[in-house]
Amino acid sequence: MKLSIGFSPCPNDTFIFDALIHHKIDTEGLTFEVFFDDVETLNQKAFRGELDITKLSFHAFAYVSEQYALLDSGSALGFGVGPxxxxxxxxxxxxxxxxxxxxxxxxxxxxxxxxxxxxxxxxxxxxxxxxxxxxxxxxxxxxxxxxxxxxxxxxxxxxxxxxxxxxxxxxxxxxxxGCAIPLGGIVANRKLDQETKEKVNRLIKKSVEFAFANPRSGLDFIRQHAQEMSEEVMYKHIELYVNKYSIELGTEGRKAIDTLFNMAREKELIPPVQHDIYLIP
CATH class of the missing domain: 3.40.190.10 (Periplasmic binding protein-like II)
Incomplete structure (x- = not known):
């Protein structure tokens, strides 16, 4: 089964997804057609429901939670990583x-x-x-x-x-x-069956874990998309944006996301979110 997947060419995303899209882990029969775009382009594609799996900003996710569910793996949250x-x-x-x-x-x-x-x-x-x-x-x-x-x-x-x-x-x-800052998440189109969505979530977690265990395995792939960045800067970037929340959100990660959404609703910056946003309750 082939799924479309979108993420940015930035080192944190290429680090996370290298093992998945290059079959360095068992992908359980799934293959992926990859679209590399900046985050706002990915946001716009999500608004149009174009991709099966995509990275997007948490701000944008508030507008597409009816179409997409948030995976527990692959997100970018952290301290000291804000704009x-x-x-x-x-x-x-x-x-x-x-x-x-x-x-x-x-x-x-x-x-x-x-x-x-x-x-x-x-x-x-x-x-x-x-x-x-x-x-x-x-x-x-x-x-x-x-x-x-x-x-x-x-x-x-x-x-x-x-x-x-x-x-x-x-x-x-x-x-x-007092929370980590939620920057971007990985979402799955709700039109996919639940088994496939859960499989993708499981595979992304394995891909992140593989990257942590083999941090230089994807170096050529990361460098290919890193816009003339030095290796030192690439790995600084990865260290900032890929962490325990990328493996799984956990209680702290979910609290940060919920805080972001609650604050945004209070300030009327986003519409009310009608669905449970998480793939895994």
Whole structure:
């Protein structure tokens, strides 16, 4: 049985899925057609119900929980892994509380969790320009935008380009909630039968465990998609975003996700979620 699966080309995702899609583990009769896309493109594909299995942001998941169920494995949650709000003009860093409403912010997508966190911390920053996450740094350097909301490997490269951090929104979230920050999850289309969905969940867990046991096994695959990243930066990226929550959410992971959804509903940032969001109760 062949299933379509979408995830990002970032090192954390290629690290997680290498063993699965390259059959380094027993895939129990499943094969996968892979679509590599940035997170906002994956969000949009999920809105259209295009893929059987996909990575998406937890913010976007609130809008598609009727179509997709959250797997217990493969998610990206953690401490110290949140998006950063950065700038080119250093004077913006002097008092982040006085950022004026008219400033143009480059964001990696409307439905990213990064944008959701920006909305919580700076609700007045509404002048936003959506762009591919990897283009935000250059847009700042060209003064096409005033502020940039960066995710993924750009956390490790912005200072080398002369850019400056205003605030770590992950730290902001942690201070507000005490929870790990839920960034992205892996979901299965509800049209799949339950046995297949549970099999995929089981296989992703095995794929993550294989990657942890054999961390250099997927190096060529990871490097192939890593956008000229050094090996050191690739593995820093993996260490940040792949952890115990990627193996299984557990009680703490679910608490963080529930907190995110509850806060979003209270602020009327997402519609009410009508279904049990988890594949495994």
């Amino acid at each position: 950063l709000l950065i700038c080119h003009q250093e004077h913006f860093t002097q008092n982040s509380g006085e950022l004026s409403a008219g400033l143009k912010v480059g964001i990696p997508g409307r439905y990213t969790t990064a944008n959701f966190l920006l909305g919580i911390a700076f609700p007045h920053l509404t002048n936003k320009q959506e762009m591919v996450f990897s283009e935000i740094e250059n847009a700042l350097l060209k003064d096409q935008i005033d502020l940039g909301l960066i995710i993924h490997e750009n956390r490790f490269t912005y200072t080398e380009k002369g850019l400056h951090k205003i605030i770590d929104l992950g730290n902001y979230w942690e201070q507000q909630t």
